[in-house]
Amino acid sequence: MPVATALEDAYRRDRRKVFATLVRLLGGFDLAEEALHEAFRIAADRWPVEGVPRNPAAWLVSVGRFRAIDRLRRDRRFISLDDAVDAVEAEPDPAAPPDEQGGLEDDQLRLIFTCCHPSLAEEAQIALTLREVCGLATEAIARAVLVKPSALAQRIVRAKAKIRDARIPYHVPDADELPERLPSVLRVVYLIFNEGYAPSSGERATDPALSQEAIRLARLLRELLPEPEVIGLLALLLLQESRRLAREAADGEFVSLEQQNRSRWDRAHIAEGQALAEQALRSGRIGPYTLQAALAAVHAEAECWEDTDWTQIVGLYDVLLRVEPSPVIELNRAVAVAMRDGPVAGLALIDALMRLPALTQYAPGYAARADLCRRAGRYEEARAAYRQALALSEQGPTQRYFQLQLDQLPAT
Amino acid sequence: MDGSRRCPATGRVIRLCRNDERGRIVKYLCLVYLDEAHWSACPDQECFEFASTLAGSGRLVAAEPLHPVHTATTVRVRNGQVALYDGPFAETKELLAGFYLIDAADLNEALSIAGRIPPAKYGSIEVRPVRELSVDGFRSFSPQPAAG
Numbered sequence: 001m002p003v004a005t006a007l008e009d010a011y012r013r014d015r016r017k018v019f020a021t022l023v024r025l026l027g028g029f030d031l032a033e034e035a036l037h038e039a040f041r042i043a044a045d046r047w048p049v050e051g052v053p054r055n056p057a058a059w060l061v062s063v064g065r066f067r068a069i070d071r072l073r074r075d076r077r078f079i080s081l082d083d084a085v086d087a088v089e090a091e092p093d094p095a096a097p098p099d100e101q102g103g104l105e106d107d108q109l110r111l112i113f114t115c116c117h118p119s120l121a122e123e124a125q126i127a128l129t130l131r132e133v134c135g136l137a138t139e140a141i142a143r144a145v146l147v148k149p150s151a152l153a154q155r156i157v158r159a160k161a162k163i164r165d166a167r168i169p170y171h172v173p174d175a176d177e178l179p180e181r182l183p184s185v186l187r188v189v190y191l192i193f194n195e196g197y198a199p200s201s202g203e204r205a206t207d208p209a210l211s212q213e214a215i216r217l218a219r220l221l222r223e224l225l226p227e228p229e230v231i232g233l234l235a236l237l238l239l240q241e242s243r244r245l246a247r248e249a250a251d252g253e254f255v256s257l258e259q260q261n262r263s264r265w266d267r268a269h270i271a272e273g274q275a276l277a278e279q280a281l282r283s284g285r286i287g288p289y290t291l292q293a294a295l296a297a298v299h300a301e302a303e304c305w306e307d308t309d310w311t312q313i314v315g316l317y318d319v320l321l322r323v324e325p326s327p328v329i330e331l332n333r334a335v336a337v338a339m340r341d342g343p344v345a346g347l348a349l350i351d352a353l354m355r356l357p358a359l360t361q362y363a364p365g366y367a368a369r370a371d372l373c374r375r376a377g378r379y380e381e382a383r384a385a386y387r388q389a390l391a392l393s394e395q396g397p398t399q400r401y402f403q404l405q406l407d408q409l410p411a412t
Numbered sequence: 413m414d415g416s417r418r419c420p421a422t423g424r425v426i427r428l429c430r431n432d433e434r435g436r437i438v439k440y441l442c443l444v445y446l447d448e449a450h451w452s453a454c455p456d457q458e459c460f461e462f463a464s465t466l467a468g469s470g471r472l473v474a475a476e477p478l479h480p481v482h483t484a485t486t487v488r489v490r491n492g493q494v495a496l497y498d499g500p501f502a503e504t505k506e507l508l509a510g511f512y513l514i515d516a517a518d519l520n521e522a523l524s525i526a527g528r529i530p531p532a533k534y535g536s537i538e539v540r541p542v543r544e545l546s547v548d549g550f551r552s553f554s555p556q557p558a559a560g
Contacts, residue, residue, distance in 0.1 A: 119485035119519060121498035158482050162498075166483040166541045169518035177520075180494070 006052040007043060014057040015040075016135045020107035021061050024170055026068050029132065029160050034071075039064035057104060108133070109172045109224045112217075116185040117168045124159040125188045126195075131156055134213050144195060144210050178227070186233050186289060189217045193237050197244070211241055228283035231276050232290030238273035239296035242266040253404075254397040258305040270300045291320040310340035327358045335368050343376040363392035367402060379409050439473060441511065451480060460547040467553060474513060474554035476542040485519065487526040487537045494527040501536040509535070513542075515557055 001009075018039065022032035039060040053059035115128040126145065130136045136144075142152040162168065173181040196210025218234040246260035255261075277293040280286070295316050302308040317333035330353050338346020350369050359365045370385035386406040393399045446453070459477065466472040486497040512529060516522035519539070526537040544550060 117519075118496040119498060119523065124498065162483050165479040165543070166485065166539075167518045169520050173520075 001052070003048045003052060006056065007040075007047060010043070010056040010060065011040060014060065016111075016133060017104045017108055018057055018060045018064065019132070019135070020111040021104050022064050022068070023111060024107050025061070025065050027170075028164060031068055032064075035064035035068040036060075038067040042067070061104075105224055106172065108220065110170050112185055112221065113172055113181060114163060114168055114170050116188045117163070118181070118184045119166065119168065120159050120162060122184075122187070122191070124155055125184065126191055127152055127155050128159050129188050129217070130192065130213065133217065136213070140209075144207060172225075182225075182227065182229065185221070186229060189214050189221070189233060190237075190289070192217070193240070197240060208244065211237070211244070215241060228280045228285045229287040229289050231283075232280035232287060232293045235273045235276035235280060235293035236289050236296055238269045238276065239293060239300055242269035242273065242300065248397075252397060254401045256401070257299065262302075262304065265300070273297065274300065286319075286323070288320060288324040291316055291323060295320070308339065310336050314340055327353060327356050328362070328364075331359065331362075331365055331368060335372070338372050338375070343372040347372045347376065361392055363389045363398070363402075365389075366392065367405075370405065374405075374409060379411075382409055443508065448480070456545040456547050460545050460550065463553045472553055476513065476552070476554055477545060479541045479543045481540075484538050484540045485523060487523055487532055487539060488535075489527055489532040494523075494532075496523060500538050500540075503536065506535050513554060 015036065019032055019036050022035050023029055026032050026035060042063050043056075043060060047053075112129065112133055115132055116125045120128070123145070127141055130141045130144070131138065138153050138156065139149050142149040145152070147155075193211050193214030196207040196212070196214065215234070215237050218230070218237050221230050222234050242265050243257070243260060245266070246262065246264040247255055249255050273293065274297050277290065277297045280290040281294060295313060298309055298312050298316065313336040314333060317329060317336055321329055321333065331350065334346050334349035334353060337349060347369065350365070350372065353359055354362075354365050354369065366385045366389035370382045370389060373379070373382035373385060383406060386402055386409070390399060390402045390406065393402060456477075463472060463475050466475075481500050484498075484500045486499065486501045488495045488497070509531065512525075514522060514525055516525060519541075522539050522541075526532065526539045529537050531537070
């Protein structure tokens, strides 16, 4: 393999792993980031002469670490860093132990749990995970989460300062802590996926890059920590991702699940998602992500909207509501009830739900009501509800979708 | 007033003790508040000298400077579930009621202790890391816990 290719490969494949290990060895994000750049710079000088090392990741960790120690030594005449140097030197050489790969993987998990620590604000968790675990550039993250790059950079700097000053530990929670700590990790991955799948505002219907990043993270988590809910989350993301092409029309407009051309669904994603969902369900420890994956799997099995097994969908929503009570899930259940028992039955549920404070400003709620009114032939009510949905929506494609539904209502 | 009064219910005389009345010392907590603009206005050296003088007079129990508010985590326990929030407490109705100065290996241990502080069930516990004064030869002004 040419050296340039090996270097590129290592950069693409090992960069974040090496970073995660350097954070542990050097005890800080900024020091690790500098050491990582140094290591790749030296690799570019030395690999063409000395050949590509047998284990590039371990080589990069080792070189990065020694460079950082050198620098700390040179600097310690000016600032008192003796303790830091001693601590770094006390660590065993990461290139020495034979199980070095296992070590690198644990470090990635440590990095994920640190970036998703519940004492950081959710938006900081998302920004840090995308920056430090996925290695996305600050500008790309800022674009994706729709904040100014300067504001996002500030968010990341503050989060790193909190990790350092408040001493958020760099470790994977023990089995007894895991139930408390895993949800924030799963939520960050889910939010990253959703921001790419159904952006909360802006002009594009979807942003595939972010969803891909979330799936990559979920795969990594599943490899390192095969908990049922981790498997359930990966299943859910794959099943949702399978509909991406069908969900966005050629002109970029949003296409509802009912109207999607199901031959455009990605069968490979569906098969993998279904197998994972079954695996998670068999575990007997069934959480909200697994249940949502099961719901997505039922939709994936149906040839068309009308063929959907609505009885099973309603049943799954009933279980989901017991695990995670939420007005939005109640609303989805009401739509499923309408499909099973007719629009009037669904409307009775929705009208009661829309009086809840959590839903009075919720555009999809009005859209669901409008759709059921249309099915029941109550066109004037449908028109009014679509107008409310339109007024509450902030995202271009969704707004145009509601407008189209409004325009297509029969005149009364 | 002579420092005592009669209890209206029992008729017993209650002594209203002041700290000097029986030569006893009462502890006072002096809380330092600063806006962000003045966070570093006071040099560490000056704080160190004041605390040293106070310690010399035998009147200092403990003193620690804190990291800024962005390092804070708020812990609440509701229905037996520990909830963590980024930042200082937000409920303006909640007023300072006490403090614990604890030793912990890292934030996780500190949060786990904070979650067991009984009033966490009714109010909030703000957990903020203590920083070191950047003064040569600094020693902590807080009593060190017994080893073990």
